[in-house]
Amino acid sequence: MKPFAFERARNVDHALSLAAAAPGARFLAGGTNLLDLMKLEIEQPDTLIDVGRLPLADISETAGGGLRIGALATNSVVASDPRIRSRYPVLARAILSGASVQLRNKASMGGNLMQRTRCSYFMDPAMPCNKRLPGSGCSAMGGLSQATALFGASEFCAAVSASDMSVALAVLDAEVETVRADGSVRRRPVETLHRLPGDAPQVDTDLAPDELILAVELPPPPSGGQVWRKVRARASYIGALASVAVAGDRVALGAVAARPWRARATEAALAGGAAPSEAAEAELASASGEVGRKSLVRRLASDAIQESRKGGRS
Amino acid sequence: MSTVRDWAAPNPITENRSGLIGKPVDRYEGRLKVTGTAPYAFEVETPSTPLYGHIVSATIPRGRIAAIDVSQAASAAGVVLAWSHLDVPVQAQRGAKLNPRSQRGSNPALGSDRVEHYGQSVAFILADTPENARAAESRIRITYEASDADLDFGSFIDSAGPAPGEEDARIGDFEAGYSASEVTVDATWFSPLQNHAQMEPCATTAWWEGDKVVVHTSIQMVKGGQHALAETLGIPSDRVHLLTRYIGGGFGGKGQSYDDLTLAALAARESGRPVRVAYTRRQMFQATIHRPAVQMRVRLGADKTGRLNAMALEAVTHCARNAPFVEHAANFARNLYAAPHRLTGHRLVRLDIPHAGAMRAPGEAPGMLSLECAMDELADRLGMDPIALRIRNEPEVDPDNAKPFSVRQLVRCMQEGAQQFGWDRRNPTPGAVRDGRWYVGMGMATAIRGNFLLPAKAGLRLTGDGLATLTQGMTDIGTGTYTILAQITGETLGLPLDQVRVELGDSNMPPAPGSGGQFGAATAGSAAFETGMVMRRRLAELAAGDPRSPLYGEDPMLMDFANGNIVLGNRSESLAALASRAGPDGVYVEGSISPAADARDWSQHTYGAQFAEVGVDSVTGEVRLRRMFGVFAAGRILNAKLAKSQITGGMIWGVGAALTESNAVDPRYGSFLHQDLGGYLAPVHADIVNLDAVLLDEADDKANPMGIKGVGELGICGSGAAIANAVYNACGVRLRDYPLTPDKVLAALEAKGL
Amino acid sequence: MRTEIRVNGVDHAVDVDTRTSLLDFLREHLDLKGSKKGCDHGQCGACTVLVNGVRINACLSLAVMHDGDHVTTIEGLASGEALHPLQQAFLTEDAFQCGYCTPGQICSAVGLMAEIAAGQPSEATADLNAKVVLTDAEIRERMSGNLCRCSAYPQILAAVRRAAGAAA
Structure with missing residues (x-):
C-alpha cells in the first residue's frame, strides 16, 4: 500500500473542503472495497478522507411515501430495517445475497454503489486492463473470464458491475443524492450513476472527485410482486453470474453490464402483453456476448417475472 | 525385521482395556486452537523484535530477467535490505546435496536470472514493518526478456509424452477384450487444475543462534524442510533447527519448503535479527504447487449381465517443464474391479507454469471422477442398479496382482450405505423427480485409497511426576496426530490421558516422515505404539531389578500396566515412583516401526461408498447438494470423532471438485485465472447440507501392530463422482467436464431441449 | 496517526x-x-x-x-479458565481441524448470535417479515463468510447449534 494521509472528517462540509483541497483524495466509508484495491495498489489515493463517522446513516420516511437511506447506513442495517423488509423486499434480498455478513456489517450504502468491478484481470495489476491502466488493453476480451458484459460493453472494456444491491435499487427507481464542495446538490437515478465504459472505462461513475454521496431515496414501492434472483456457482459468498430484480412491471438485470441494467425492452414487451419468456428475449436483441450467458439471462428473467406475478417473495 | 505374523498377537491396543482406543476424545491441542493461542509459524515469539520480509513475484511465465534494480527499494522508508538474484547471498545450486543422506536437495531462492513460471520469486525486501516491506515493491524496476512459453494444456494433449519411469500396466489383451464386449462405454473426462487453498499461507519465522539457524515454518515434512534448508545454505543439517508445531492446513501443498523458508533464514543471517516472511494469498496460488489437470479416457467392456471383460483408463496430466510429477489418476483402477483384460497408463504434458504436485489423495481424487461415472453410465446402459453392477465385478483377489486382500469391506460399505441413505427410494429414470423448479436426483460411487506404512521413530519419557511425554518429528496438520498419539501412549502404558503429553514438529526429535499420503496415523502411531512397548519392557525390568520395588524379583514378562501403575497379581507400584527412582530425568526410551518384511504379500487399501442427493435448478443449471452420506472402512479407528471429521472433510473436498473448484492458466500470460479465494471457489458452509459419514468396525492385522489405517484422503475419493452421477439422475445430463458449473449444466439442459 | x-x-x-x-x-x-x-x-x-x-x-x-x-x-472471549460457550462447543463438536480459521469462525458465531437476537434476517430467511428462527439453513448461510478448507462445516453447524441451544 502506498503511503497516504488520513483525515477524519468532522462533518460533511469538512469532508468536502478536504476533498476540494486534495485532488488525489478518496472518501473512505466502510473501506471493504477501497482498502482491498489499495492493498493491490490498484487504487493509490494520496489522501483518505474518513467519512465513516458522519451523521449520514439514518433511514427515514420521505414526504412522498418513500424512504431515504443515508449513504453511511451499513448494508446489514438497511437489509434488517423493517420498512425495507416489508415494502422493498427485493432490496433486502439483493443485499443479503451479496458478500458475507462481516462485509455487509461494514460496507455502506454509498460504498456499495462505488465498488469497482471484480473482473479477474482488473484485479491483477500485472495484466493489461483499460479500466485500471487506460490504453493497456482489455485482457478479458479473448480471456478466460466468463463474467463479461452482455450490454453496453465497448471495444475497450467488458467488465460488469459487482453490486447486487444496485440492481434492486435500479428496479425500484431509486435516486442517488450527492453534494459537492461548492454546495451543489444533485440527484440522479441510480441507473445513471454508473457510466458505460465507452472509450474511458477507467471512469466508473458520473461523480466529480469532490462529490460525496449523501443518500439514496426510494420512491414508494410499485404495486405488484417483488423478486430477487441471483445465479452463482457456489451457494453463498460469491458474486453473481447473473441476477434479476423484478418489482411490479419493472425488471433490472445484474452482472450483465457496467451498471445495473434496467431491461426497458423487456418492460415494454410486458406492457404490450408479451409472455414473460418473450419479454425476456426482447431485451437480448441488443445483447452482445456469449450464447450461454444470454440463455441464462433469458431463462432467469422469464422465471422471475412469472414468480413476481404469483406475488413475489417477502 | 518383523512379519505381519509378529503383529497378529494381542497387544495393549487391540485389547484396549482402558478404552482409550476409538474413544471420541476432544482434540489434544483443541483448547489452544479455540482460544487463538496456538502459535502458527508466523506468530511464534522471537528473541528480539522481528523484521518483515516481502517477496516480489515474476509477471512473465518464461524467460530471463534482463535488468533489475532494487536500489530504490533498498533506500525506501524502513527498508533494511532488498535483494534480486544479483545481490542475494550465495546458495547451493538447485538440487545440490552436500550430505547424500539428505531427503531433499538445495532449494535456492532468487537463484538466477531465469524465470520458469509466472509468480516465481524475483526479488525480496526486508523492512521494519510489513507495510514498509510491501510498499517498497513498486520501487523495484525489472525488465524481462520473455521466451516462448508452453501454457495451454489442452493444445498439447495430443502430443503428450510418456511419463518418466512409468510403463503402461497391461493385463490380458485389452483391445481384443474390449472389441469382443457386448456392452461398452468409451468416454473422456476432464478435471481441471486445482489449488490446495490452505487457510494458512506458507510462512516462516527465522533467527540465528551463533552458527545455527532456528526456523519455525509451516511444513508437513520436518526432515525434508530441515534438509532442504541445510543444503541450500550449504551447512550440516544439525545446524538447522526446524520447528512446525501448528500448521494451518497442508493437504500435500506444504510437503515441501518454499522461498519463505530460504529467504527468512538468509535475511535473518544478513540482518542479525529475527525475520518473519509469509506468502501472500496470490503467491499461495502462483508460487506453490497445485493439482494438475487430468484428461482421462475410460473404456469399459462388459457382457449383458454386467460382468466386466475389459477396462482401460488412460490419463493425460501436466507438470512443470523442469519438475516432473505424475498425477497417478489411473492407478487406483488397478485394484478396484475385476476384469480379465486391463490397461492403465499416464501421459505427461510439460508446461511453463508453477510446479504440479501432490494434493489430497493424488491420483484417486481426480481419477475416480471418471471411472466411477463410467460405471454409472455402464449401469445405465445395462439397465442395472449401479451397486449391483459393482458387486457383480467385486474381485476375490486383487485383480492387478492376484494377491489376497488384507481386508476388503467394499460391498458392505455399499450395502450399508444404500440402506442408511435410502438408495431404494432412487428413481432410476433420470429427470423423474421434481421439487418445485428443482430436478432432484441421487448418485453413488465407491471409494478406494491405498494404505501405507513408512519407517518412523518416536521418543518417550516418563518422569517422576507420572507424566509420559511422547516426542516425535511428526506433524499435525489438523489431522489429529497430537490426539491419537496421546491415546495410543495412554493405552499402551495404562495411563489416563491427562498424564500424557505429546510434542511434535521439531527436527531435534526422533524422525517420522510427516503428514501425507494418508500414512500419518498408521506410521507415526505405530512408532508411538512400539515406543510405548519399549517403555513397558524397560519399566518392568527396572521394577524387577530394583529391591525397592514391590515387584522386585518377579518376571518382567508377566507384569501388566493399568491406571498409572505397573501391576502383578495384588502387588503394584506407580509409574511415577519407578520414574523418580530412575533419576531426575526419569526414564527415556526410543522405539521405531518399519514395514513388515512380507507386508507386500497382501493387497491393502481403505474403502468406502459415497451417496449424494442433489438438486439441479431447471431454470439456471445451478447444482446444490441436498444431502450426502458415506460409509467407510479404514482399519481400527483410533478416535471416532476425529476420524469422522477427517472423512467428512474429504467428502466436502469432493463436493468442491464436482461443483466449484477450478483454475486455469491464461494462455497469453501464464498466470492463473484465479489468484484469490473470491475466484477459486472452495466450498462455503452453505454448500454443505446434511452431510454425514460412518466408519465400519474393522481391524487390518496386515497393516501394522494396531490394525489401523489412514482416513485423511479416503473421503475425497469417489465423492465428486457420486455428485456427478446424482446430477445425471436428476436431469439426465452427463457432464464429463468438471466442475459442473451452472454454465455447463445449463448448456447441456438446453441441448436436451429442457 | x-x-x-x-x-x-x-x-x-x-x-x-x-x-x-x-x-x-x-x-x-x-x-x-x-x-x-x-x-x-x-x-x-x-x-x-x-x-x-x-x-x-x-x-x-x-x-x-x-x-x-x-x-x-x-x-477476549473466555473468562479466565472458563471458555466461552462457543469455544467449548467447537471443542466438543470437533468443529475444526488445522485450527487456522477457528478464531474467525468463533468470533463470527458470536456475532451471529447477536444478529439473531436482534432479529436480523439473512438470505436463508424464508419470510422477511416473520420472526427470525435459527434453523440449520440460517446457520449455514450466516457462517458462509468463514471458509474452512479442512471443511469442518458439519461440525461447525453442530457447535453453533449446541451453543445456541445452551443459550436459549
Missing part, C-alpha cells in the same frame, strides 16, 4: 501507521495473534473480530478508522 482503541477491555493509545490494517495492528502491535491472516482481502473470514459487538473482517479495515472503538478478539 494517534488512535485510541479499546481491545478486549484494555485501552490503548497508540501512534500507528495509517496503512496498518486493524488485523496487523492486533497481531503485530498488540501481539494478539489469535485473529488470523488467511487472505488479507476479505475473502476468507479468518480475521473476523467484533467491533462494538458487530463482526467484521479486520483485514479490510485500518486501525486508524477505529479511534474510540471497542474491539473484541478471540483472546
Whole structure:
C-alpha cells in the first residue's frame, strides 16, 4: 500500500473542503472495497478522507411515501430495517445475497454503489486492463473470464458491475443524492450513476472527485410482486453470474453490464402483453456476448417475472 | 525385521482395556486452537523484535530477467535490505546435496536470472514493518526478456509424452477384450487444475543462534524442510533447527519448503535479527504447487449381465517443464474391479507454469471422477442398479496382482450405505423427480485409497511426576496426530490421558516422515505404539531389578500396566515412583516401526461408498447438494470423532471438485485465472447440507501392530463422482467436464431441449 | 496517526501507521495473534473480530478508522479458565481441524448470535417479515463468510447449534 494521509472528517462540509483541497483524495466509508484495491495498489489515493463517522446513516420516511437511506447506513442495517423488509423486499434480498455478513456489517450504502468491478484481470495489476491502466488493453476480451458484459460493453472494456444491491435499487427507481464542495446538490437515478465504459472505462461513475454521496431515496414501492434472483456457482459468498430484480412491471438485470441494467425492452414487451419468456428475449436483441450467458439471462428473467406475478417473495 | 505374523498377537491396543482406543476424545491441542493461542509459524515469539520480509513475484511465465534494480527499494522508508538474484547471498545450486543422506536437495531462492513460471520469486525486501516491506515493491524496476512459453494444456494433449519411469500396466489383451464386449462405454473426462487453498499461507519465522539457524515454518515434512534448508545454505543439517508445531492446513501443498523458508533464514543471517516472511494469498496460488489437470479416457467392456471383460483408463496430466510429477489418476483402477483384460497408463504434458504436485489423495481424487461415472453410465446402459453392477465385478483377489486382500469391506460399505441413505427410494429414470423448479436426483460411487506404512521413530519419557511425554518429528496438520498419539501412549502404558503429553514438529526429535499420503496415523502411531512397548519392557525390568520395588524379583514378562501403575497379581507400584527412582530425568526410551518384511504379500487399501442427493435448478443449471452420506472402512479407528471429521472433510473436498473448484492458466500470460479465494471457489458452509459419514468396525492385522489405517484422503475419493452421477439422475445430463458449473449444466439442459 | 482503541477491555493509545490494517495492528502491535491472516482481502473470514459487538473482517479495515472503538478478539472471549460457550462447543463438536480459521469462525458465531437476537434476517430467511428462527439453513448461510478448507462445516453447524441451544 502506498503511503497516504488520513483525515477524519468532522462533518460533511469538512469532508468536502478536504476533498476540494486534495485532488488525489478518496472518501473512505466502510473501506471493504477501497482498502482491498489499495492493498493491490490498484487504487493509490494520496489522501483518505474518513467519512465513516458522519451523521449520514439514518433511514427515514420521505414526504412522498418513500424512504431515504443515508449513504453511511451499513448494508446489514438497511437489509434488517423493517420498512425495507416489508415494502422493498427485493432490496433486502439483493443485499443479503451479496458478500458475507462481516462485509455487509461494514460496507455502506454509498460504498456499495462505488465498488469497482471484480473482473479477474482488473484485479491483477500485472495484466493489461483499460479500466485500471487506460490504453493497456482489455485482457478479458479473448480471456478466460466468463463474467463479461452482455450490454453496453465497448471495444475497450467488458467488465460488469459487482453490486447486487444496485440492481434492486435500479428496479425500484431509486435516486442517488450527492453534494459537492461548492454546495451543489444533485440527484440522479441510480441507473445513471454508473457510466458505460465507452472509450474511458477507467471512469466508473458520473461523480466529480469532490462529490460525496449523501443518500439514496426510494420512491414508494410499485404495486405488484417483488423478486430477487441471483445465479452463482457456489451457494453463498460469491458474486453473481447473473441476477434479476423484478418489482411490479419493472425488471433490472445484474452482472450483465457496467451498471445495473434496467431491461426497458423487456418492460415494454410486458406492457404490450408479451409472455414473460418473450419479454425476456426482447431485451437480448441488443445483447452482445456469449450464447450461454444470454440463455441464462433469458431463462432467469422469464422465471422471475412469472414468480413476481404469483406475488413475489417477502 | 518383523512379519505381519509378529503383529497378529494381542497387544495393549487391540485389547484396549482402558478404552482409550476409538474413544471420541476432544482434540489434544483443541483448547489452544479455540482460544487463538496456538502459535502458527508466523506468530511464534522471537528473541528480539522481528523484521518483515516481502517477496516480489515474476509477471512473465518464461524467460530471463534482463535488468533489475532494487536500489530504490533498498533506500525506501524502513527498508533494511532488498535483494534480486544479483545481490542475494550465495546458495547451493538447485538440487545440490552436500550430505547424500539428505531427503531433499538445495532449494535456492532468487537463484538466477531465469524465470520458469509466472509468480516465481524475483526479488525480496526486508523492512521494519510489513507495510514498509510491501510498499517498497513498486520501487523495484525489472525488465524481462520473455521466451516462448508452453501454457495451454489442452493444445498439447495430443502430443503428450510418456511419463518418466512409468510403463503402461497391461493385463490380458485389452483391445481384443474390449472389441469382443457386448456392452461398452468409451468416454473422456476432464478435471481441471486445482489449488490446495490452505487457510494458512506458507510462512516462516527465522533467527540465528551463533552458527545455527532456528526456523519455525509451516511444513508437513520436518526432515525434508530441515534438509532442504541445510543444503541450500550449504551447512550440516544439525545446524538447522526446524520447528512446525501448528500448521494451518497442508493437504500435500506444504510437503515441501518454499522461498519463505530460504529467504527468512538468509535475511535473518544478513540482518542479525529475527525475520518473519509469509506468502501472500496470490503467491499461495502462483508460487506453490497445485493439482494438475487430468484428461482421462475410460473404456469399459462388459457382457449383458454386467460382468466386466475389459477396462482401460488412460490419463493425460501436466507438470512443470523442469519438475516432473505424475498425477497417478489411473492407478487406483488397478485394484478396484475385476476384469480379465486391463490397461492403465499416464501421459505427461510439460508446461511453463508453477510446479504440479501432490494434493489430497493424488491420483484417486481426480481419477475416480471418471471411472466411477463410467460405471454409472455402464449401469445405465445395462439397465442395472449401479451397486449391483459393482458387486457383480467385486474381485476375490486383487485383480492387478492376484494377491489376497488384507481386508476388503467394499460391498458392505455399499450395502450399508444404500440402506442408511435410502438408495431404494432412487428413481432410476433420470429427470423423474421434481421439487418445485428443482430436478432432484441421487448418485453413488465407491471409494478406494491405498494404505501405507513408512519407517518412523518416536521418543518417550516418563518422569517422576507420572507424566509420559511422547516426542516425535511428526506433524499435525489438523489431522489429529497430537490426539491419537496421546491415546495410543495412554493405552499402551495404562495411563489416563491427562498424564500424557505429546510434542511434535521439531527436527531435534526422533524422525517420522510427516503428514501425507494418508500414512500419518498408521506410521507415526505405530512408532508411538512400539515406543510405548519399549517403555513397558524397560519399566518392568527396572521394577524387577530394583529391591525397592514391590515387584522386585518377579518376571518382567508377566507384569501388566493399568491406571498409572505397573501391576502383578495384588502387588503394584506407580509409574511415577519407578520414574523418580530412575533419576531426575526419569526414564527415556526410543522405539521405531518399519514395514513388515512380507507386508507386500497382501493387497491393502481403505474403502468406502459415497451417496449424494442433489438438486439441479431447471431454470439456471445451478447444482446444490441436498444431502450426502458415506460409509467407510479404514482399519481400527483410533478416535471416532476425529476420524469422522477427517472423512467428512474429504467428502466436502469432493463436493468442491464436482461443483466449484477450478483454475486455469491464461494462455497469453501464464498466470492463473484465479489468484484469490473470491475466484477459486472452495466450498462455503452453505454448500454443505446434511452431510454425514460412518466408519465400519474393522481391524487390518496386515497393516501394522494396531490394525489401523489412514482416513485423511479416503473421503475425497469417489465423492465428486457420486455428485456427478446424482446430477445425471436428476436431469439426465452427463457432464464429463468438471466442475459442473451452472454454465455447463445449463448448456447441456438446453441441448436436451429442457 | 494517534488512535485510541479499546481491545478486549484494555485501552490503548497508540501512534500507528495509517496503512496498518486493524488485523496487523492486533497481531503485530498488540501481539494478539489469535485473529488470523488467511487472505488479507476479505475473502476468507479468518480475521473476523467484533467491533462494538458487530463482526467484521479486520483485514479490510485500518486501525486508524477505529479511534474510540471497542474491539473484541478471540483472546477476549473466555473468562479466565472458563471458555466461552462457543469455544467449548467447537471443542466438543470437533468443529475444526488445522485450527487456522477457528478464531474467525468463533468470533463470527458470536456475532451471529447477536444478529439473531436482534432479529436480523439473512438470505436463508424464508419470510422477511416473520420472526427470525435459527434453523440449520440460517446457520449455514450466516457462517458462509468463514471458509474452512479442512471443511469442518458439519461440525461447525453442530457447535453453533449446541451453543445456541445452551443459550436459549
